Amino acid sequence: LTEEEEEDEEEEEEEDEGGGAESALEKSPFQLTAEDVYDISSVVGRDLLQLSAGPRASAAAARLQFSIVRVLEMLEALVSGGSLAEERLRLERDRLRMEVEALRGEGAPGSLNLGPDKMVIDLTDPNRPRFTLQELREVLQERNQLKAQLLVVQEELQCYKRYIYHSVYKLSAQQQFSRNSEAPTSLSQLTTFTVQPLE
Amino acid sequence: IRSMWSFWLKNLRQFSFSWYTPEACLQFKEHFHAQVRTACQQSAGTVGLKISKVVVVGDLYVGKTSLINRFCKDNFNRDYKATIGVDFEIERFEIVGIPYNLQIWDTAGQEKFKCIASAYYRGAEVIITVFDLADIQTLDHTKQWLEDALRENEPDSSFIFLVGTKKDLSDAVCERTEIDAIRFANEMQAEYWSVSAKTGENVNEFFSRVAALAFEQSMIKELEKTMGHMVQIGTGNLISMLNFASCVYFPHLCSQRLGRVF
Numbered sequence: 001l002t003e004e005e006e007e008d009e010e011e012e013e014e015e016d017e018g019g020g021a022e023s024a025l026e027k028s029p030f031q032l033t034a035e036d037v038y039d040i041s042s043v044v045g046r047d048l049l050q051l052s053a054g055p056r057a058s059a060a061a062a063r064l065q066f067s068i069v070r071v072l073e074m075l076e077a078l079v080s081g082g083s084l085a086e087e088r089l090r091l092e093r094d095r096l097r098m099e100v101e102a103l104r105g106e107g108a109p110g111s112l113n114l115g116p117d118k119m120v121i122d123l124t125d126p127n128r129p130r131f132t133l134q135e136l137r138e139v140l141q142e143r144n145q146l147k148a149q150l151l152v153v154q155e156e157l158q159c160y161k162r163y164i165y166h167s168v169y170k171l172s173a174q175q176q177f178s179r180n181s182e183a184p185t186s187l188s189q190l191t192t193f194t195v196q197p198l199e
Numbered sequence: 200i201r202s203m204w205s206f207w208l209k210n211l212r213q214f215s216f217s218w219y220t221p222e223a224c225l226q227f228k229e230h231f232h233a234q235v236r237t238a239c240q241q242s243a244g245t246v247g248l249k250i251s252k253v254v255v256v257g258d259l260y261v262g263k264t265s266l267i268n269r270f271c272k273d274n275f276n277r278d279y280k281a282t283i284g285v286d287f288e289i290e291r292f293e294i295v296g297i298p299y300n301l302q303i304w305d306t307a308g309q310e311k312f313k314c315i316a317s318a319y320y321r322g323a324e325v326i327i328t329v330f331d332l333a334d335i336q337t338l339d340h341t342k343q344w345l346e347d348a349l350r351e352n353e354p355d356s357s358f359i360f361l362v363g364t365k366k367d368l369s370d371a372v373c374e375r376t377e378i379d380a381i382r383f384a385n386e387m388q389a390e391y392w393s394v395s396a397k398t399g400e401n402v403n404e405f406f407s408r409v410a411a412l413a414f415e416q417s418m419i420k421e422l423e424k425t426m427g428h429m430v431q432i433g434t435g436n437l438i439s440m441l442n443f444a445s446c447v448y449f450p451h452l453c454s455q456r457l458g459r460v461f
């Protein structure tokens with residue numbers, strides 16, 4: 001904006017300087033200095049003077065046209081360069097804003113209403129934790145009890161098998177059975193003790 | 200009743216008293232105490248079933264469940280499945296005519312189950328702390344596991360074993376680990392063994408040793424208990440025998456009891 005104003009002024013100013021102006025017009029608009037702008041303004045001023053007087057008017061008009069076109073080009077470059085930078089900054093700002101919001105979202109439950117040892121559970125997760133320690137304890141105890149009962153039943157089954165085997169082969173079945181039948185009874189007594197953790 | 204010196208497992212595995220490494224063995228006797236033998240002989244068929252509680256602890260994935268499964272079921276599963284909370288197996292023996300059970304508690308190695316598993320530590324006649332021979336960190340952790348297990352038990356009431364697993368994967372690193380392990384075992388007052396559940400190497404030998412020591416201790420405790428009654432009944436023969444056993448195994452109790460008896 002300031003450049004524009006300056007250049008408006010330049011065209012009104014009337015100074016008699018040359019030399020540097022040509023190179024100033026050739027420069028990249030992003031490297032222009034205030035000095036260059038004064039140089040350009042002096043050239044433009046001189047051409048304006050010549051426009052109204054005498055035989056060099058047409059040459060002055062041509063130079064003036066070139067200068068104006070060049071200055072406008074520079075102005076355009078500066079304006080679009082500025083808007084590019086502005087666009088970049090806008091994108092950067094949006095990105096940072098989103099990042100901050102994401103971080104705030106992550107940190108919020110822990111830092112806002114929950115202590116450091118707390119955990120957030122996703123209720124839509126089918127594998128989310130949902131049973132209490134006490135429930136697990138009870139399930140394990142029940143499992144242990146059933147396993148112990150299974151052992152007893154297996155033992156008894158073996159005894160009956162042995163009994164049948166000895167009956168079939170006409171061995172002294174009674175003797176065999178009574179000797180072996182003691183084991184499951186004592187095992188069953190012990191398994192009741194087995195499956196409870198000793199509190 | 201079988202011959203006094205040959206002890207057989209239910210499934211006819213040779214029952215042995217032999218230790219694994221002399222560097223990490225706490226007792227070297229080759230047979231049961233004479234008094235225990237006598238008592239067994241006298242009471243075979245009359246006493247109830249004896250049972251000893253064994254608790255197996257150690258880091259996750261060292262192979263506690265595999266070790267127990269190899270011994271109790273003679274199988275090996277290559278796939279890892281974490282133990283949930285606690286599990287148990289009962290292995291039945293008959294030692295010198297007396298039915299005898301090992302109740303083996305397999306605990307979860309995962310930290311999150313510790314509060315459940317530790318409720319089962321109490322009353323352990325045998326504590327087996329397990330580590331992976333290929334993972335030195337698991338050996339470092341055995342001290343903590345043992346400490347946790349001992350906290351739930353009376354001082355000096357449990358036999359302690361330190362067991363290195365996955366012996367089949369053994370290499371030079373494992374051999375160095377084994378040297379450390381034997382040092383650890385000495386510090387822990389434990390007997391050291393290294394085993395492979397995969398190949399079965401040393402597994403039966405190890406549990407035979409566990410059963411033999413636990414059985415003997417359980418018999419001595421039983422004798423200790425019955426001794427009180429016997430004194431009142433006045434069976435002189437038994438008193439002198441049991442006092443002898445007591446002096447060997449319970450020197451701290453001995454002076455009191457002897458004083459009363461004689």
